[in-house]
Structures are given as structure tokens and as C-alpha cells.
Amino acid sequence: MGHEISRRSIFRAASGITVATALGTTLSACGGGTGAGSSNSKLTMTWWGSDQRHAAYKKALATFQQDNPKIKIQETYQGYDGYFDKFNTNVAGGSAPDLMQMDTGLVAQYARKGVLAPIDEYVGKDLDLTGFSKTLLASGTVDGKLYGVPSGIGVNQLTVNRSGLEALGLKLPEREWNWNDLKAIAQEVYKKSGGKTYGVDDGGGSTLQCFEIFAREKGQQFFSDDGKKLGFTPDTLQEWWEFWAEMRKTNASPPAAITSAAHNDLTKNAVVIGKALFTFDSGVYGAGGSITDAQLDFLPTPQGNWSGAREGNFVNGGVLLSATKTSKRIADSVKIISFFAQNDTAIKDMQLLRGIPPTEKARNLIAAGLNATDKLNMASADYISQRVAKATNVLPNPVPPPQGADQIWDLLFQSNLAVAFGKATITSQSGKFFDQAAGILSA
Amino acid sequence: MTTAKTDEVVKESPAATPSDQRERDRQRRRLARKRGGGWWPYLFLAPWFVGLFGLTIYPMLDSLYLSFTDFDLLTPEKWVGTANYERMFTDDPVFWDSVHATLLYVVVSVPLKLGLALAVAMLLNRDIKGIGLYRAAFYLPSLLGGAVAIAIVWRQVFGGDGLFNDFLSWFGIKGQDWISSPDTALYTLILLAVWQFGTPMVIFLAGLKQLPKDVYEAAEIDGASPVTRFFKITLPLLTPIVFFNVVLQIIDAFKTFTPAFVISNGSGGPLNSTMLYSLYLYKKGFTDLQMGYASALAWVLFLVIAGFTAVNFIASRYWVHYDD
Numbered sequence: 001m002g003h004e005i006s007r008r009s010i011f012r013a014a015s016g017i018t019v020a021t022a023l024g025t026t027l028s029a030c031g032g033g034t035g036a037g038s039s040n041s042k043l044t045m046t047w048w049g050s051d052q053r054h055a056a057y058k059k060a061l062a063t064f065q066q067d068n069p070k071i072k073i074q075e076t077y078q079g080y081d082g083y084f085d086k087f088n089t090n091v092a093g094g095s096a097p098d099l100m101q102m103d104t105g106l107v108a109q110y111a112r113k114g115v116l117a118p119i120d121e122y123v124g125k126d127l128d129l130t131g132f133s134k135t136l137l138a139s140g141t142v143d144g145k146l147y148g149v150p151s152g153i154g155v156n157q158l159t160v161n162r163s164g165l166e167a168l169g170l171k172l173p174e175r176e177w178n179w180n181d182l183k184a185i186a187q188e189v190y191k192k193s194g195g196k197t198y199g200v201d202d203g204g205g206s207t208l209q210c211f212e213i214f215a216r217e218k219g220q221q222f223f224s225d226d227g228k229k230l231g232f233t234p235d236t237l238q239e240w241w242e243f244w245a246e247m248r249k250t251n252a253s254p255p256a257a258i259t260s261a262a263h264n265d266l267t268k269n270a271v272v273i274g275k276a277l278f279t280f281d282s283g284v285y286g287a288g289g290s291i292t293d294a295q296l297d298f299l300p301t302p303q304g305n306w307s308g309a310r311e312g313n314f315v316n317g318g319v320l321l322s323a324t325k326t327s328k329r330i331a332d333s334v335k336i337i338s339f340f341a342q343n344d345t346a347i348k349d350m351q352l353l354r355g356i357p358p359t360e361k362a363r364n365l366i367a368a369g370l371n372a373t374d375k376l377n378m379a380s381a382d383y384i385s386q387r388v389a390k391a392t393n394v395l396p397n398p399v400p401p402p403q404g405a406d407q408i409w410d411l412l413f414q415s416n417l418a419v420a421f422g423k424a425t426i427t428s429q430s431g432k433f434f435d436q437a438a439g440i441l442s443a
Numbered sequence: 444m445t446t447a448k449t450d451e452v453v454k455e456s457p458a459a460t461p462s463d464q465r466e467r468d469r470q471r472r473r474l475a476r477k478r479g480g481g482w483w484p485y486l487f488l489a490p491w492f493v494g495l496f497g498l499t500i501y502p503m504l505d506s507l508y509l510s511f512t513d514f515d516l517l518t519p520e521k522w523v524g525t526a527n528y529e530r531m532f533t534d535d536p537v538f539w540d541s542v543h544a545t546l547l548y549v550v551v552s553v554p555l556k557l558g559l560a561l562a563v564a565m566l567l568n569r570d571i572k573g574i575g576l577y578r579a580a581f582y583l584p585s586l587l588g589g590a591v592a593i594a595i596v597w598r599q600v601f602g603g604d605g606l607f608n609d610f611l612s613w614f615g616i617k618g619q620d621w622i623s624s625p626d627t628a629l630y631t632l633i634l635l636a637v638w639q640f641g642t643p644m645v646i647f648l649a650g651l652k653q654l655p656k657d658v659y660e661a662a663e664i665d666g667a668s669p670v671t672r673f674f675k676i677t678l679p680l681l682t683p684i685v686f687f688n689v690v691l692q693i694i695d696a697f698k699t700f701t702p703a704f705v706i707s708n709g710s711g712g713p714l715n716s717t718m719l720y721s722l723y724l725y726k727k728g729f730t731d732l733q734m735g736y737a738s739a740l741a742w743v744l745f746l747v748i749a750g751f752t753a754v755n756f757i758a759s760r761y762w763v764h765y766d767d
Contacts, residue, residue, distance in 0.1 A: 092516040260623035264708035
């Protein structure tokens, strides 16, 4: 489908609109930003994020335009909800943006479908990747080609309400802690708070942040290397769910209704509403800063406490910047990607809004301007990435998630919920999970 | 008709000079235009035709074609025959979850909504001071109905720490999180639908205004109680209106999307309990990149709605009374 908008693709986009209007719905693409659609003179760039991230992007892009007055940029931005729905529709309608923020979880899917442009040929020329580690670049590399440049280091950490913990007379656990330690302190929180606060939000359905790490500690991956199967065994899943069933039973974790309410809604997160002191959801202190008044701190995901347990934590690439294959402006897009990777002003503008900066140089540049919580966040991420780098028994980074991965993550969440609501037993639900996941991956 | 007369006069006019001839031609052309000939009416209709063919008929046919393909929006579609339809009925548990949720939603919400609409319409069909204000107040929720904002408000009202539980606590009842429990989430959606009874209410009100007063007067003289009058006069005379509302509300209920999408954060959860059919269709097409499968889902929905409507029309012969 060349860069021109074919008649068929216009009708295709219209089909989508008709489906939407026929349903009698208001599927308006919400969120701010200027109108979509490509024009010949402007390079279209799109991203998702919080208001703070929008402002930072715009500020940085203004600097870029001063230095490159010939490259005019049309900015489109919104929240994460619906971002990829809209992108899919745009691609189908032949109006994909030239440059986009990409999700590390989805990059393989879009690269393999020929939506993204490989940009290896620009490396060392227009694309300066000095200081980027190979592991980090792996998060944007699919089948040996580079499809996106990571904006920052992403690690999985627990966010802890430190002030709440201290108010109960409890101390922040050590970074070298294991799942039993987590259980012990979570139960302690419930006791000390007189039953007002549970310990940690229910991680039984939480994929990237914890189950994947648990599986890696057992030497298993979430997906098999070819991405066509699950990479873990039913035993592992059942053991995991039994751990969380025990957590709920002892009030170390909140009941199902609280977990369910927080699905896709950060404002209902157990830590944010004051019902727990530990959470696996990185969004509580993420790209938009903090959404709770509590003083926060950060801890690595617990380690396996059985013999032969491996290092389960890993480092990925935050979000990526990718150029699309149908774009006529790939070279210009690459210049912008390079600008965000290396330019001092851009790095300072973005701060931690797209993750911990990927290079040593960038981290040093922003270190001075960080607030106390940002510093704790960065220190913990540094600790994890150093530990992972030193570990001898760590599995290679997870393969890029295959198509359908997000459906499987959702299935894991809903399955854990079915167990927590008492609608299914662990064994029967695990069977259903494996059946349905196999169906999704073979579709 | 004057135009016809003038035409005859022109035709029969004797002694035609060349200039007369030209004048006559001009007049004839003008008359032809007046009678509706010429191309320009089509110009004004063109936007409608473009809309009908470009945005309705073509996409519908295209989606029918796509329903027999594997199409992910991003790469060209592949013909798979009836595989999508087979998968739906034999190999997709979520499809059945969504069918279950949707049927429950339709079967519970439509009668409740229409009952309430008729009851309120009867209350509002009186001559009391400020009746206009009351009517507006009762209609208001329907105007706001499809809005995302209302669905968001609903989430807050029926959440664990929401207004509804505050209300229950006055009576010493400890509520739960209605939205995030799989046993109650769908009923909050049904309640939202019932609350938006304004449109059928207005139609009922219009119907009630048409009912002949003399019949009621006669019944009153004969000593018929209000209940008898309702069941023996109002309801039978109103059946065409009831029928109209039943058909429209069933179709509407089948297509409900926005509240389910907003209240479940697009997930259809908890445990697919709010996975209304349209929401599932949307998720498959736009989120899971299975537009072929979504098209098949859409056509099944279309056929189901058509089926329900047909059954409604057939059944109507036995209970709808037209005035003749």
C-alpha cells in the first residue's frame, strides 16, 4: 500500500467509521492534540502519555524546529487508551503518522506486519546511538533489525508507600528480598494497621511486573522463543496462583473486588486508594509523576526463595520511537529520534517522563534537577540493571511479545480474578487459561 | 394548470419569425426545467448518494466480504471461507459470554425501561402547574444518555466508595463495589439504561394525548375504576405505540456500547460480565486486529436484530390493535 492513499483504503477507513456509527456510538478519539491526517509539508508525529509528557515533548520539539526550520512537525498526542486502536485505523486508511511512540510490547507485531521501517542503515550517520547498550537496543530489535530506539530504561519495580509503612512502625525491606519476605511484611501491614490496610495489591494476574519474573526465576519464559507457545508450565502458573490465594486468605492482599476495580484504572489502585502499601503497578509513580500524596520508594521484584532460583528481573526499553514504513520522511524522522537520544536540551526536557534515560551521559545530565522521589526511582532502577548485568544465571531478555500477547495478558488477569472471586478452582482455571492462550497464539 | 396552458399557447402560436422561434425555444426550455427535468436536482442529492453508497452500502458489502477473510487491518486480507463463523460458534468462549451478557441486558432492561416510561408518561399527562418543567426534567437523562460523561459518573456512583453505598449506609446496609463484582456489574448497566427512559416516555406521552376523551368519560359514567380504565382502554388503544417502542428499544439495547466500554474501562470485565456484544465486536476489530472476525460478528448481530424485529412484527398481529 504505497504512500498514496488508495481509493480502497479510504473506503476501508470508512468501513471502520460505519461500524462505529452503525453501533450508534461515540468512538471519538479522545485526548488532545491537533488533527490527524498527513499533509505533504508536515511530518506527523504521534505519542501517548500524560499532560506532563505532552508538555515535555512539545518543548523539546520546539528546540528541534529552531535548529531544523525546514522540518515542520505536526504533533498528535493522547492518553494510552485508544492510542493503538486509532493507529491501527490510520494504518488501514493509509494515513499512518511518520514518526510515533511505540510500545516495547507491540513492536514485534507491528514490525513483522511491515508497518514499521527498519532504521539500521541510519545508525552512525543521522542516527547517533552512542552510549546505548546492546541489551537496551534489543527491545527495539526484531528479527535482527532495529525498528525503534528506546527512550529509557524500563525495569519492573514495586512502588512502596514508605510513609505509610513507617507510620505502622515497619521498615522498608532490603532490596535483596524474596517472595516470603513480601508475604511476611504484607501480613504484618494488615495486622499492624488493625485490618485497615492490606499489604500488597494482588499480583496473581499481573503479567510483566511479576508473573513473568516469577517464571524467569524458574528458568521459564512467558512466551516460547518462537512466540508461538507459552513458555511456562501449568505447574508454575498453579504454584503462582496458590501463592496469591494464600496472600488473599491471610489478608496480605486485598479481596477480588478491589483488584477488579483497579483494572485499567490507576486511580483505583490499592496503594492510591490507601488499601495497600505495596503495588506492582509502575504507573503509580510513572510517566506522569506521582498520583498519591504518600512518600514513595521503590524495590526490585522479589527473588525466588527455592534452590536453583535464577535472577528473574530484566531490563527493557521503556517506550520506543519508531518510523513507519509508508512514510516519505523516514530520514527526517530518524533525525528527530537521534535528537531525543542525544540532544542535551531534549534530555533535560524529558527528564524521567519516558523512563530512566538510556545513556550514562543522559542520566548525569538530569541527575541534578531531579526531585527526591525521582532520585529514589532512578537509584532503584540503577541497582536492578546493575544486578541483572552482573548475574550469571539470568535468562536472555524476553522475546518480543508475539501478536495476541495483550489478549493473553488480559486473560491472565481475568483468570486470576475468576479464582479470587471463587468462580473457579486453580486447577480448572489453569486448564482453561492454557486452552484459550493456545487458541489466541495460533489464531 | 397554468404551465400546461401556456405551453399550448406557445405551440399554437401562428406566424413564427426567427426571433419568435428563439423566444419560443427559450420558453420551452424554461418550462421543461420547471416540470422537474434537467440534471441539477441530482446535484443537490449528490451528497446523500455519496453518503449512502460510500459510507453505508459499500462498507456494508465490504464488511460482508471481510467476514469471510482473515483481515488484520495492516496487511492484505486472506480468504478463509466460513472459518470466522465456525470459530464464533464452536471455538470462542468469550463470544458466548458476550451473547449471554447482551441477551440478559436486552431481556431485563427493555421491559423495565418501557414500564417506567409508560408510568411516568401517564403521570405527566395531566394539567398541573409547571408540567413543562417536569417533562423536561424527566427527559433530561436521555439527552445526556449516550454521553461518556454520564457513564463515568455512573462508575463513581456505583463504585465501592460511591454515592450509592453512602445512600445504603443510611439504612445500615454495607454495600459492595457494584461495578467490579461480576454478579452485579451488568445490573448497574441495566439501571443506567432504565434511567434513560425519556425517549420512549415522550413517545408514550404523545400517544396518550391522542386517546379519545369521550371513551374515558363514558367509562367513568359506567363506573369503571382507574385500573380497569388503564387495562381496558388505555393499554389496548396504546398498543401501536407500545409496539413501536418495543421494536426501537430492542434494537437500541442490542447495540449498546458506550456505557459498557466506559464502565469497564474497555475491558468488558469483571470476568466478561459486561462484555456486551458491540463492545466485543469493537475489541476484536480495533484492539485485537481481527477485523475479519469482527465483521462476521457484526453480520451475526445484524441478522439477530433483523430476526428479533421480524418476530416482533409477526407477533404484533396478535396484540397490536389499530384503529379502523
